[in-house]
Every structure is written in structure tokens, then in C-alpha cells.
Amino acid sequence: MxxxxxxxxxDIAKAxxxxxxxVSRGLRNHPAIRKETTRKIIDxxxxxxxxQNTFARNLRKNRSNTLGVILPRLxxxxxxxxxxxxxxxxxQKGYNLIISQSHESVEKEKVNISTMYNSRVEGLLISxxxxxxxxxxxxxxxxxxxxxxxxxxxxxxxxxxCTSVVIDNKKAGYDATSHxxxxxxxxxxxxxxxxxxxxYKERFAGYRKALAEHGISDDKQLTFIDILNEETxxxxxxxxxxxxxxxxxxxxxxxxxxxSVICELKQHGIRVPEDxxxxxxxxxxxxxxxxxxxxxxxxxxxEMGEVAASTLIExxxxxxxxxxxxxxxxxxxxxxxxxxxxxxxPVAG
Amino acid sequence: MxxxxxxxxxDIAKAxxxxxxxVSRGLRNHPAIRKETTRKIIDxxxxxxxxQNTFARNLRKNRSNTLGVILPRLxxxxxxxxxxxxxxxxxQKGYNLIISQSHESVEKEKVNISTMYNSRVEGLLISxxxxxxxxxxxxxxxxxxxxxxxxxxxxxxxxxxCTSVVIDNKKAGYDATSHxxxxxxxxxxxxxxxxxxxxYKERFAGYRKALAEHGISDDKQLTFIDILNEETxxxxxxxxxxxxxxxxxxxxxxxxxxxSVICELKQHGIRVPEDxxxxxxxxxxxxxxxxxxxxxxxxxxxEMGEVAASTLIExxxxxxxxxxxxxxxxxxxxxxxxxxxxxxxPVAG
DNA sequence: TTGAAAGCGCTAACAA
DNA sequence: TTGTTAGCGCTTTCAA
Numbered sequence: 001m002x003x004x005x006x007x008x009x010x011d012i013a014k015a016x017x018x019x020x021x022x023v024s025r026g027l028r029n030h031p032a033i034r035k036e037t038t039r040k041i042i043d044x045x046x047x048x049x050x051x052q053n054t055f056a057r058n059l060r061k062n063r064s065n066t067l068g069v070i071l072p073r074l075x076x077x078x079x080x081x082x083x084x085x086x087x088x089x090x091x092q093k094g095y096n097l098i099i100s101q102s103h104e105s106v107e108k109e110k111v112n113i114s115t116m117y118n119s120r121v122e123g124l125l126i127s128x129x130x131x132x133x134x135x136x137x138x139x140x141x142x143x144x145x146x147x148x149x150x151x152x153x154x155x156x157x158x159x160x161x162c163t164s165v166v167i168d169n170k171k172a173g174y175d176a177t178s179h180x181x182x183x184x185x186x187x188x189x190x191x192x193x194x195x196x197x198x199x200y201k202e203r204f205a206g207y208r209k210a211l212a213e214h215g216i217s218d219d220k221q222l223t224f225i226d227i228l229n230e231e232t233x234x235x236x237x238x239x240x241x242x243x244x245x246x247x248x249x250x251x252x253x254x255x256x257x258x259x260s261v262i263c264e265l266k267q268h269g270i271r272v273p274e275d276x277x278x279x280x281x282x283x284x285x286x287x288x289x290x291x292x293x294x295x296x297x298x299x300x301x302x303e304m305g306e307v308a309a310s311t312l313i314e315x316x317x318x319x320x321x322x323x324x325x326x327x328x329x330x331x332x333x334x335x336x337x338x339x340x341x342x343x344x345x346p347v348a349g
Numbered sequence: 350m351x352x353x354x355x356x357x358x359x360d361i362a363k364a365x366x367x368x369x370x371x372v373s374r375g376l377r378n379h380p381a382i383r384k385e386t387t388r389k390i391i392d393x394x395x396x397x398x399x400x401q402n403t404f405a406r407n408l409r410k411n412r413s414n415t416l417g418v419i420l421p422r423l424x425x426x427x428x429x430x431x432x433x434x435x436x437x438x439x440x441q442k443g444y445n446l447i448i449s450q451s452h453e454s455v456e457k458e459k460v461n462i463s464t465m466y467n468s469r470v471e472g473l474l475i476s477x478x479x480x481x482x483x484x485x486x487x488x489x490x491x492x493x494x495x496x497x498x499x500x501x502x503x504x505x506x507x508x509x510x511c512t513s514v515v516i517d518n519k520k521a522g523y524d525a526t527s528h529x530x531x532x533x534x535x536x537x538x539x540x541x542x543x544x545x546x547x548x549y550k551e552r553f554a555g556y557r558k559a560l561a562e563h564g565i566s567d568d569k570q571l572t573f574i575d576i577l578n579e580e581t582x583x584x585x586x587x588x589x590x591x592x593x594x595x596x597x598x599x600x601x602x603x604x605x606x607x608x609s610v611i612c613e614l615k616q617h618g619i620r621v622p623e624d625x626x627x628x629x630x631x632x633x634x635x636x637x638x639x640x641x642x643x644x645x646x647x648x649x650x651x652e653m654g655e656v657a658a659s660t661l662i663e664x665x666x667x668x669x670x671x672x673x674x675x676x677x678x679x680x681x682x683x684x685x686x687x688x689x690x691x692x693x694x695p696v697a698g
Numbered sequence: 699t700t701g702a703a704a705g706c707g708c709t710a711a712c713a714a
Numbered sequence: 715t716t717g718t719t720a721g722c723g724c725t726t727t728c729a730a
Binding site for chain 3 (some may be wrong): 059
């Protein structure tokens with residue numbers, strides 16, 4: 001396929017009886033070229049169907065004009081909204097974007113990082129796989145001074161200089177748990193993902209802090225760690241059913257697990273929130289649709305993507321950028337029926 | 350940033366007292382090079398931190414090793430699962446992937462197409478914006494023989510040669526509507542998006558065919574065309590409430606609108622399925638969570654992405670590829686409670 | 699205001 | 715089995 005010879009600046013030069021350098025300048029609107037000449041060059045280029053050869057340009061200028069994103073999975077409603085935000089910003093600023101998924105595995109993540117490096121991305125946006133324990137595999141980027149911006153799933157490591165965009169997960173976990181306590185819950189179960197991952201670790205820390213502050217002793221039995229997805233509920237509820245003294249509240253570290261827990265509880269005739277109140281995390285669309293409506297932490301995915309992308313692009317434009325900034329976005333507790341033990345049920349929000 | 354001089358094959362050649370071409374060959378495991386030499390070259394390259402320069406290689410070989418995807422939006426649970434499938438396959442085959450969103454606008458789509466073209470993608474995967482009326486803006490690709498694979502939102506145009514991956518939307522619309530008729534519905538409302546878009550147009554055609562076959566005259570009042578999203582229900586139900594003889598069934602051309610319709614109906618005390626039965630389209634996770642469970646058309650997003658990507662890569666590998674193939678994936682009607690007027694409600698599936 | 703020439707790093711045809 | 719050489723298309727320095 002794709003045989004036809006490309007039109008080059010030499011072809012344009014010949015057609016116009018100019019030199020290639022003049023054409024090159026004209027095409028980029030160089031001030032040293034006479035307006036008329038520039039005009040002629042651009043017209044001719046269009047007429048001949050000229051298309052600039054990015055490789056030659058990049059080779060010459062040693063720039064790729066491309067940014068990379070690596071994230072655990074694209075088919076997650078939260079993560080895809082983050083990428084949507086990233087893509088929008090990056091595109092706006094005239095960069096290209098290459099994307100890959102780590103499928104929640106450090107090993108795949110390493111491969112992706114190499115690929116990005118070899119593609120000579122000028123900057124990298126990354127949300128870590130849940131089993132990533134350190135940032136060593138990003139060494140090649142740090143070593144060459146290619147800026148890396150971590151978002152959402154980050155790792156703080158004083159050794160490496162990079163920017164992060166996050167929310168205050170500990171505070172959010174604290175807010176969620178405190179809300180359950182205010183609603184009268186005393187035995188609150190935590191359902192979370194791999195604690196190697198900052199988001200779950202911190203949400204868990206916030207949960208424990210809230211319990212401690214209210215003098216509630218924390219019962220190991222009430223900690224349930226697993227992969228969080230649409231099946232989490234099956235296993236979590238199975239565990240609950242076997243307990244001598246079951247929980248009266250659940251804080252699940254993401255919405256899909258929270259929703260699956262609610263579905264499963266309902267199937268076993270356990271009432272939500274009367275028997276067990278539930279709070280989730282993320283405020284995905286689902287949480288407004290399920291009955292009872294899911295109380296959850298709202299958390300701006302699209303915005304997080306836009307901020308991460310803007311920050312990276314900003315760094316790229318600076319000669320002496322600050323590389324260790326941490327940007328913390330706001331979160332809010334959105335109260336719906338799934339946690340309202342006290343007041344009469346309001347209309348779904 | 351990024352000042353350090355790169356290691357090139359010349360540096361390796363010098364260090365090893367070889368020529369650059371030998372190094373180039375060794376690096377790619379060329380059979381003509383002695384095993385021992387190859388080994389030495391590779392070791393040295395690693396030791397020196399050599400990183401191959403893709404631009405020079407691409408410039409020389411006139412290949413980019415990159416594929417492009419353009420789709421309406423990344424933050425849609427269906428579309429993001431398609432991209433997830435695409436990314437996986439493309440990555441597996443060693444290509445890079447660049448992605449952009451048209452935000453459902455032909456104009457943005459045109460810009461994206463140009464960018465992809467300028468990035469010299471070797472092939473393009475595209476799901477059209479809903480207001481795209483023809484494929485003229487893809488001319489540059491066809492003209493240069495760069496293969497284009499359309500998926501999901503396609504346009505059939507005998508003028509252009511390209512491959513499509515779709516489902517049989519008309520049949521699916523027919524299936525959905527027939528099911529409602531079997532359940533005893535006689536006044537069935539169609540809720541769809543812009544009919545310029547093949548998926549809505551065909552689902553509508555299937556709907557009308559089913560009505561016609563059952564001798565149900567079709568009432569213009571029962572056709573509701575709008576942007577399909579989480580707010581569609583508000584407007585659709587508003588219309589229903591004003592009708593003299595309201596529908597007893599609704600076929601909504603995607604799940605998010607179907608779900609929003611159900612929520613809105615319930616809020617107005619209209620029972621689903623008793624008063625109005627509802628069928629959606631896509632089988633997103635949501636449809637299993639809402640109550641009553643949403644009857645819908647299952648439609649394999651991830652698989653569609655994988656098939657589209659594989660097809661494109663296959664074409665790229667052929668000297669005389671067949672470019673006008675249409676691949677039709679299976680769909681199935683998934684029956685849940687939202688449409689079960691007749692039988693007692695089964696357990697949610 | 700324009701042109702000549704060198705070179706970015708790599709590959710491949712041809713020669714040895 | 716290895717080396718020589720030319721050139722992919724562009725930008726940029728230096729000269730005119």
C-alpha cells in the first residue's frame with residue numbers, strides 16, 4: 001500500500017524556483033521571508049497537496065510533540081472520564097497523545113513505560129497499577145529529565161521528583177466513615193482494594209482515624225480487602241452472613257463494589273440502610289440509579305485529567321519547572337438514601 | 350530539559366570497532382551477522398544505554414508504526430470498552446495507538462482526521478460523530494491507500510472502500526420491538542438519537558418493521574428523537590404525560606436513556622413494566638443494577654474493538670487486501686424485568 | 699531577503 | 715560476514 005511519492009519542500013522549491021530553505025521558512029511563516037513569497041509558497045504547497053513530514057522534522061529538532069498516558073484500565077467509568085479530560089487538554093495544546101493500559105499489573109506497566117520512552121514522548125501522565133510498589137521503573141524518564149505527572153494512583157517517593165494530582169483520600173475516607181458514625185453506625189466494615197495502592201491505603205487510614213476519634217475499637221474482622229469490582233459484593237456479603245455480630249455500616253472504597261454489595265444485601269433480605277448503611281466512593285452515574293441511592297464521595301475525574309494534562313504542559317514550557325508539586329483537588333460527600341438511618345428518606349438527588 | 354547527547358549506533362560502532370551498519374543489523378538480529386558479534390553489539394548497546402531513534406528509523410523506512418482511533422467520546426461506558434479492546438490488540442501487535450475524541454461533532458472529527466493524517470498513522474479506526482453525513486473528509490486516507498476501518502457508527506458509501514465492524518442494528522431493533530409486542534404492548538414508543546446516525550436509523554427501521562409485521566399502525570406521536578443521555582428521561586416522560594393515549598411500551602435506543610426513562614417514570618408513579626414496559630440497548634452494567642432490571646440488547650463492545658483492530662492489522666499485512674468487507678457481530682436480547690408484562694417476575698439476571 | 703550546505707540517526711543497496 | 719556510501723525530508727548556520 002501507500003506507494004505514491006510524497007510531495008516534499010524540494011518539489012515546491014523547484015516549482016517555484018526557490019530554495020528548499022526558503023520554502024521551509026515560508027511554510028512556517030518566518031519573518032525574514034517576503035510576504036509575497038510566503039503567500040506563493042503556502043498556496044503552492046496547498047495546490048500540490050504537500051504534507052509535512054513529521055519524522056524528518058522531529059529527527060531534526062529532536063522533539064516528538066507527543067505525550068503519553070498510562071493507566072490501569074480504559075473501561076472504567078471513572079478512568080475513562082479522566083482520559084477524556086486529558087485528551088481534550090492535550091489536543092487543545094496541539095500535542096498528540098498515545099495511550100496504554102497497564103491492566104493493573106506492574107509488569108505490563110513496565111513494558112508500557114519502555115514503549116512510551118522509545119516513542120520519545122515529551123512527557124508522561126501515569127496512574128499506577130495497584131501492585132506498583134515503587135517508581136524505579138520510571139528511572140529512565142527521571143534520568144533524562146522527561147517530566148512525569150502522576151494522577152490519582154500515585155506513589156510519594158522523596159527520591160524521585162514528580163508532580164502528582166490527587167484528592168485527599170484520607171480525609172475523604174474519614175468523611176465517609178464519620179458520616180456513617182453520625183448516622184448511628186458502630187460496627188463499620190471497610191471494603192477496599194490492595195492496600196499497596198495509595199488510594200485504598202489512605203481511605204483505610206481515614207476510616208481508622210474516624211473510628212479512633214469516636215472511640216470505636218477497630219475489629220480486624222471488619223476489614224475486607226479484595227479486588228474491587230462488580231462481584232465484590234458476593235464475597236463480602238458471604239463473609240457478613242457468617243459473622244456473629246455483623247456490621248451495621250459499610251464503607252466501600254469504590255462505587256462498583258458498593259453497588260454490588262447493596263444488590264447482594266438486598267437479595268439476602270438485608271435492608272439498606274436500616275440494617276446496614278452503605279457509603280461508596282467516586283460518584284459514578286450508577287450511584288444515582290441504584291435503589292437506595294448510594295451515598296458516596298464525589299471526585300472529579302474529568303477535571304483531574306484536565307489538571308494533570310495542563311500541569312504537564314505547563315512544566316514542558318518552563319525552563320526551571322517545579323517538579324515536586326502535589327495538587328490536591330476537592331472532594332465532597334454526596335448523601336443519598338443508602339446511609340440515611342436517621343432522617344426520613346429524601347427524594348433521590 | 351533533556352540536554353544530554355543520545356547514544357547512537359555510531360557510538361556503539363566506535364566502541365566496538367565495527368561499522369554502523371553492522372551495529373544496525375546486529376541490533377535487529379540480522380541473520381547475516383555472526384552470533385557472537387550480535388551478542389556483543391546488544392550487550393554494548395544495553396551497557397551504553399542506547400535507545401533507538403524512532404524518527405530516524407521511520408523517516409528512513411517511511412513507516413510510523415502507529416494506528417489512530419477517533420471516536421465520539423471516551424467517557425461512555427460502551428465506547429471506552431471498545432477502546433480498551435482496541436488498545437489491547439494494537440499493543441499486542443507492537444503498534445502504537447493515538448486516540449482522539451470527536452465530541453459528536455463532524456467539525457472536530459475533520460480536525461482529528463487531519464491530525465491523524467499528519468501523524469502518518471498507518472491505519473485508522475473510526476466511529477463516526479452522530480452528525481457525520483458522508484465520508485468525504487476521509488478522502489485523504491482513501492487517496493493514499495491508508496486503510497480505514499469503521500466500527501459501530503458507520504456509513505455505507507459505495508464510493509469509498511473501507512471495512513466496517515458493526516452489529517445488525519435493524520435486526521436488533523426488530524428483536525427488541527417484537528419482544529415488547531409479544532409481551533402485549535400495542536402502543537410502543539421509540540426513543541432514539543439523531544437519525545443521521547446509522548445505529549439509530551437502523552434501530553428505528555427495525556422497530557417500524559416489527560410494528561408493520563404485527564399490523565400495528567405507526568403513530569408519529571410515538572417517535573421521540575433527541576440526544577440520548579441521562580437526561581433524556583425528563584423530556585421523554587414529560588411528553589408522555591401530556592399524551593391522550595400514552596404508550597404501553599418503550600424501546601429506547603441506548604441504555605442510559607432507557608435507565609433515565611425508568612427513573613423518571615417511577616418518580617411519576619408509573620409502574621414499569623405493568624403500565625409501561627421498557628427495553629434498552631447496549632447491556633451496560635447499569636442495566637443490571639436498576640430496578641426493575643432493564644431488558645436490553647447485548648452488544649459486545651470490547652470484542653468489537655478487538656475485531657476492528659485485528660481487521661485493520663490484518664489488512665496492513667496484506668498486499669492485496671479486501672477493503673470492503675463488513676463484519677457483523679452477534680447481538681442478543683437479554684430479558685430482565687422491565688419488559689415482563691406477562692410472566693411473573695424472575696430473579697434478576 | 700534568499701541560498702548553499704551540512705547533518706539529525708538510521709537503513710539498505712552494493713561492494714568487498 | 716562486514717563495510718562503504720547515499721539518502722530519507724527537514725531545519726539551521728553561515729554566507730551572499
